[in-house]
Amino acid sequence: xxxxxxxTIAESLAKxxxxxxxxxxxxxxxxxxxxxxxxxxxxxxxxAEKALQDAHEAEKRxxxxxxxxxEGVPLGxxxxxxxxxxxxxxxxxxxDNFIPQYESTVTQNLLDNGALFLGKLNMDExxxxxSNETSYFGPVVNPWSKETPLxxxxxxxxxxxxxxxxxxxxxxxxxxxxxxxxxxxxxxVTGIKPTYGRCSRYGIVAFAxxxxxxxxxxxxxxxxxxxxxCMAGYDAKDSTSSKREVPDFSSFIGMDIxxxxxxxxxxxxxxxxxxxxxxxxxxxxKILEDxxxxxxxxxxxxxxxxxxxxxxxxxxxxxSNLARYxxxxxxxxxxxxxxxxxxxxxxxxxxxxxxxRRILIGTYVLSAGYYDAYYLKAQKVRRLIKNxxxxxxxxxxxxxxxxxxxxxxxxxxxxxLENPINMYLNDVFTVSVNLAGLPAMSLPIGLSQHGLPLxxxxxxxxxxxxxxxxxxxxxxxxxxxxxx
Ligand code: GLN
Numbered sequence: 001x002x003x004x005x006x007x008t009i010a011e012s013l014a015k016x017x018x019x020x021x022x023x024x025x026x027x028x029x030x031x032x033x034x035x036x037x038x039x040x041x042x043x044x045x046x047x048a049e050k051a052l053q054d055a056h057e058a059e060k061r062x063x064x065x066x067x068x069x070x071e072g073v074p075l076g077x078x079x080x081x082x083x084x085x086x087x088x089x090x091x092x093x094x095x096d097n098f099i100p101q102y103e104s105t106v107t108q109n110l111l112d113n114g115a116l117f118l119g120k121l122n123m124d125e126x127x128x129x130x131s132n133e134t135s136y137f138g139p140v141v142n143p144w145s146k147e148t149p150l151x152x153x154x155x156x157x158x159x160x161x162x163x164x165x166x167x168x169x170x171x172x173x174x175x176x177x178x179x180x181x182x183x184x185x186x187x188x189v190t191g192i193k194p195t196y197g198r199c200s201r202y203g204i205v206a207f208a209x210x211x212x213x214x215x216x217x218x219x220x221x222x223x224x225x226x227x228x229x230c231m232a233g234y235d236a237k238d239s240t241s242s243k244r245e246v247p248d249f250s251s252f253i254g255m256d257i258x259x260x261x262x263x264x265x266x267x268x269x270x271x272x273x274x275x276x277x278x279x280x281x282x283x284x285x286k287i288l289e290d291x292x293x294x295x296x297x298x299x300x301x302x303x304x305x306x307x308x309x310x311x312x313x314x315x316x317x318x319x320s321n322l323a324r325y326x327x328x329x330x331x332x333x334x335x336x337x338x339x340x341x342x343x344x345x346x347x348x349x350x351x352x353x354x355x356x357r358r359i360l361i362g363t364y365v366l367s368a369g370y371y372d373a374y375y376l377k378a379q380k381v382r383r384l385i386k387n388x389x390x391x392x393x394x395x396x397x398x399x400x401x402x403x404x405x406x407x408x409x410x411x412x413x414x415x416x417l418e419n420p421i422n423m424y425l426n427d428v429f430t431v432s433v434n435l436a437g438l439p440a441m442s443l444p445i446g447l448s449q450h451g452l453p454l455x456x457x458x459x460x461x462x463x464x465x466x467x468x469x470x471x472x473x474x475x476x477x478x479x480x481x482x483x484x
Contacts (some may be wrong), residue, residue, distance in 0.1 A: 003029065003166075004021060004025060004026050004029035004030075005029050005030055005033050005166035005169075006166065007169075008169075008218075008219045008220055008222065008223050009070070009073055009169050009170055009218065009219070009222075009223040009226055009227070010222050010223060010226060012026055012073060012169060013070075013071075013073070013226075016062060016067070016071065016072055017062070017067070019062065022055075022059050022062070022072075023055040023056075023058035023059050023062065023071065023072025023116070024052065024055045024056060024059055026055070026072060026073075026074065026169075027051050027052055027055040027072070027074045027116060027118075028052070030074045030118060030166070030167065030168055030169065031048045031051070031052070031074075031118065033165065033166050033167050034046070034048070034118060034119075034162075034167040034168075037143070037165050037167055039141060040140060040141045040142075040143055040152075040161050040162075040165055040167075041122055041137070041138055041139065041140050041141060041158075042076070042121055042122055042140055042152075042157075042158040042161045042162040042165070042167055043076065043118075043119045043120065043121060043122065043158065043162065043167070044079050044087075044089060044091065044119070044120050044121065044122050044137050044158070045079070045086065045087050045089075045119050045120040046118065046119040047086055047117055047118060047119045047120075048118055048119065050116075050117070051074055051116040051117060051118050054072075054116040055072055055074075055116055058071050058072030058114060058116065059072070061114065067114065068112070068113050068114035069113045069114065069226070069229070069230060070110065070113040070114045070115040070226070070227075070230055071113075071114030072114060072116060073114070073115050073116065073169050073170070074115075074116045074117075074118050074168055074169050075110060075115050075116065075117055075118065075168055075169060075170055075171060075172065076117075076118055076119060076120075076121045076158070076159060076162045076163075076167065076168035076170075076171040076172075077107060077117050077119070077120050077121060077171065077172050078120070078121050078123055078156055078158065078159050078171065078172050078173050078174060079091055079120040079121055079122065079123055079158070080123060080126075080127055080174055080204055080205045080207075081104040081106060081107045081172055081174075081203065081204055081205075081214075082100035082102060082103065082104045082107075082203040082204070082205070083100060083103060083104070083107055083117065083120065084100055084101065084102055084103040085099060085100075085101075086099070086100075086117075086120065087099050087120065088100050088120065088205070089120075089136070089137075090123070090125065090126050090127070090205040091122060091123050091124065091125050091126075091134075091135040091136050091137055092125045092126055092136055092350065092351065092352070092355065093136045093332060093349065093350050093351070093352070094325045094331045094332045094346070094347070094350030094351060095205070095325070095331050095332070096136060096332070097331070097332070098330060098331055100203070102203060103203060104200075104202060104203025104204050105199075105200035105202040105203055105235045105237060105238065106172060106199050106200060106203070106204070106214045106231045107172065107203070108203075109230055109231055109233065110172070110227075110230055110231060113230040115230070118167070118168050121156075121158030121159050121162055121171060122135050122137055122138075122140045122157060122158030122161075123135060123154070123155045123156055123157060123158055123159070123179075124154040124155035124157070124179075124354070125351075125352045125354060125355050126205065126207055126318070126322065126355055127154075127155040127156075127174055127176055127179055127205075127207045127212075128155065128207065128318065128354050128355055128358055129154040129155050129354055129423070130153065130154045130155070130178070130179075130182055130423050130424070130426050130427055131151035131152075131153060131154045131157070131409070131411075131416065131423065132151060132152050132153065132154040132155065132156075132157025132158065132183070133151060133154070133411060133412075133417075134154070134155075134352055134353075134354040134355070135157075136352060139151060139152075139157070139411045140152040140157035140158050140161045141161070141411065142157075142161060142164075142186060142187060142408050143161055143164045143165040143187065143484060144164070144186075144187065144188060144408065144451070144452055144453060144484065145408075146450070146451065148410045148411075149410070149411045150186075150408040150409065150410055150411065150452070151186065151408055151409055151410070151411050151413075152183055152186055152187055152408070153182040153183030153184070153185065153186030153187065153404075153408065154179060154182065154183060155174075155176075155179040155183075156171075156173035156174065156175075156179045156180055156183045156184075156191075156217060157183045157186075157187075158171075159171035159172065159173040159180075159183065159191075159217045160173070160183035160184050160186065160187035160189050160191070160217050161183075161187055163187070163189045163217050163218060163219060164187040164188055164189050164483075164484050165484065166484070169219075169223075170216055170217065170218040170219065170223055170227050171216070171217045171218075172214060172215075172216060172217075172231070173191060173214070173215060173216065173217045174204060174207075174212055174213065174214050174215070175191075175193035175212075175213055175214075175215060175430075175434065176207050176208050176211045176212050176213075176314060176434060177208075177211065177310050177314060177427050177430060177431040177434050178403075178404075178427045178429075178430025178431060178433075178434075180192065180193045180215045180217060180442070181193060181403050181430050181440060181441070181442035181455070181457060182403060182404050182426065182427070182430060182442070183217070184217055184403070184442040184443075184444075184455060185403035185404050185442045185444070185453065185454065185455025185457075186404070186407075186408040186452075186453065186455075187408075187453065188444045188453030188455075188481065188483065188484060189217055189218065189219060189444065189483075190217070190218050190219070190220055190221055190223075190224055190441065190442065190443045190444065190472075190476070191215060191216065191217035191218070191224070191441065191442055192215045192216060192224045192228060192439065192440070192441040192442075192465065192468065193213055193215045193433065193434070193439060193440050193441075194213060194214075194215050194228060194232060194439045194465055195213075195242070195437060195438060195439045195462045195463045195464075195465065196210075196211070196213050196240070196434075196437035196438075196462075197213075197240055197241055197242035197244075197437070198213070198228075198232045198241075198242060198246070198439070198463070198465070199213060199214040199215065199231050199232050199233075199241070200214075200233070200234075200235030200237065200238040200241045201213070201214070201238050201240065201241070202235055202237040202238045202241075206317075206321040207314070207317070207318055207321065208313065208314040208315075208316075208317035208318055208321070209240075209317055209321065210313070210317060211310075211313070211314060211317070211434040211435070213434070214231060215228065215231070216228055216231060219483060220476060220483075221253065221441075221443060221469060221472045221473050221476045222250070222253050222473070224249075224441065224469070224472075225249035225250040225252065225253055225469050226249075226250055228249050228465065229246070229248060229249050229250060232246045233246050242463070244463055247466055249465060249466060249469050251466075252466040252467070252469040252470045252473075253469055253470075253473050254473060255470045255473075256292065257288065257291050257292055257293045257470055257471050257474055258291075258292030258293075259292065259293075259294065260288075260292070260293040260294070260397050260398065260467070260470070260471060261293070261294050261296055261395065261396040261397045261398075262285065262288050262289075262293050262294065262295050262296070262396060262397070262398050262399070262400050262471070263296055263297070263298035263392055263395060263396030263398065263399045263400070264281075264285060264295060264296070264297055264298065264399075264400060264401075265298050265299065265300045265303065265392070265399060265401060266297060266298070266299055267299065267300050267301065267303035267304065268300070268303065268401045268402070268429060269281075273402075273405065274405055274406065274407075276407075276448050276449065276454065277402045277404075277405060277406075277454060278402075280402070280445045280446055280454050280456065281400070281401070281402050281456065283445065283446070283479075284400060284445055284456045284475055284478075284479070285400060287474070287475055287478030287479065288400070288471060288474060288475060288478075290478065291474040291478065293471065293474075296395060296396055298392045298395055298396055298399070299388075299392070300385075300388040300389065300392060300399075300432070301388055302381065302384045302385045302387075302388050303385075303388070303432060305381045305384070305385065306385055306428070306431050306432040306435060307424060307425065307427065307428055307431060308378075309378045309381045309382055309385065309431075309435060310427070310431035310432075310434070310435060311361070311424055312361075312365050312374050312375060312377075312378035313375070313378050313379070313382065313435070314358070314362075315358040315359070315361040315362035315365065316361075316362040316365050316366050316375050316378075317362070318355075318358045318359065318362050319358065319359045319360075319361075319362025319363045319366065320362070320366070322351075322355070322359055325346070325347065325350060325351075326342075326343050326346065326347070327342055327343065327345075327346030327347075327350075328342075331346075331350065332346055332349065332350045333346055334346045334348075334349045334350075354420070357420065365378070382435045382436075385432050385435050385436055386435065386436040386437070389432075389436045389438060389459075393461050397460075397461070397464075397467055398458050398459065398460055398467055398468065398471055399458070399459040399460075400456065400457070400458055400459075401429050401456070401457045401459065402429055402454070402455070402456060402457065403429060403430065403442040403454075403455035403456060403457040404426055404429065404430075404454075404455065405425075405426065405428060405429065406426055407448045407450065407452045407453075407454060408452050408453070429457060430457070433457075433459055436462075437462060438459055438460060438461070438462055439459070439460045439462070439463075439464065439465045439468055440457055440458065440459040440460070440468070441457065441458050441468050441469075441472050442455040442456065442457050443455060443456060443458075443472055443475060443476055443479070443481075444456075444479065444481040445475075445479045445481065446479060446481060453481075456475065456479075458471055458472055458475070
């Protein structure tokens with residue numbers, strides 16, 4: 001092993017426990033990678049010095065055998081998670097000087113398990129976007145880019161790029177409509193959005209509260225299980241967090257999938273679907289079949305309404321959540337003549353174009369006279385989408401789909417930027433999962449003819465991440481994707 005950053009978390013932990021490597025060495029190796037790769041713009045804030053201090057503490061714990069489950073593992077944290085005394089910006093100008101006085105539950109759980117934080121990762125502003133181009137700090141560059149700089153996917157582009165380029169052992173991320181899965185697919189890494197309620201949302205800057213969920217982005221499936229074990233769990237500070245027992249996700253790794261029923265939804269395969277994406281989808285089904293799973297054809301009839309439903313509900317909740325940024329209590333303040341003008345000046349200067357667009361759409365669909373036509377209708381369709389999944393899961397145990405209909409595209413792609421709907425269309429395979437509150441993982445399946453990563457998505461029943469881990473492990477082995 002010439003570079004410690006090539007190791008997965010599972011491999012690193014084995015070597016740390018055997019005292020073949022030290023947490024300080026491991027942390028230094030990641031800091032070196034991070035320094036070499038500033039060009040990707042993955043990190044917004046670095047906490048490398050603190051990470052090194054913590055690595056020394058971790059070293060002591062290994063020496064006296066009080067090491068915890070992620071002792072000395074260097075992570076990157078999406079800049080949507082509040083980190084005590086460390087700047088947390090949501091990649092927005094309105095919060096670019098915000099230093100939280102408290103720690104999010106998910107990051108606290110990771111710290112309690114001995115993880116170290118290398119810094120805060122770039123993302124789309126308030127997690128609104130699919131390409132990490134709406135960040136106040138500029139786009140993240142996909143480490144797989146050839147001549148033209150490509151997008152890393154969004155909104156957790158910094159998380160996915162940092163894991164791909166080995167600038168951290170793994171990263172935290174969040175997913176409201178695909179933000180863990182899409183960047184994972186674009187950067188050739190593995191990410192899971194758990195069931196809504198699995199991870200506490202306490203201390204995560206809110207985008208759309210009924211859809212937001214935290215999860216890990218990692219080098220492989222096994223690491224996702226290890227990390228999710230430490231992130232998940234009931235939290236009294238989030239009334240939507242679940243009291244369901246969190247199983248040991250790692251125990252599903254390597255389990256047999258004979259007889260497991262995998263559903264392929266007809267509605268996810270329109271005639272115009274990208275040929276390569278379609279053929280990798282077939283390949284993934286074949287891999288699972290060869291491992292003993294049974295492929296069955298299912299229907300999710302309301303799929304065509306998923307995008308419009310999501311793009312009503314998510315902006316509606318966003319417009320309400322973002323009302324708190326008024327320049328009065330914290331964040332940016334731009335003074336004006338009286339309070340109203342101060343609000344206007346602050347929000348005009350503080351929010352970027354995409355965030356303003358969402359606030360406008362959200363305010364519109366919630367306003368008297370339009371509420372019934374848009375918001376209420378969207379809520380009803382959301383139920384129908386959920387019912388589709390309930391019906392499908394009577395026939396199958398998992399659903400297999402591509403993660404994204406496209407491969408990573410160029411930063412500044414005019415087609416995507418001149419009409420925001422073109423960007424929204426990329427979320428076609430991911431948003432229904434959030435509307436239904438289900439768990440789903442994206443893992444790399446292979447490279448396109450341009451040498452760019454493509455991802456596959458496995459969707460499970462609510463609170464059945466275990467079955468996803470079971471099948472994903474076999475799919476990963478069959479795909480034999482070579483990490484960067
Ligand atoms: N691309 C989607 C959006 O812009 C999803 C974002 C997310 O999951 N945070 O809303």
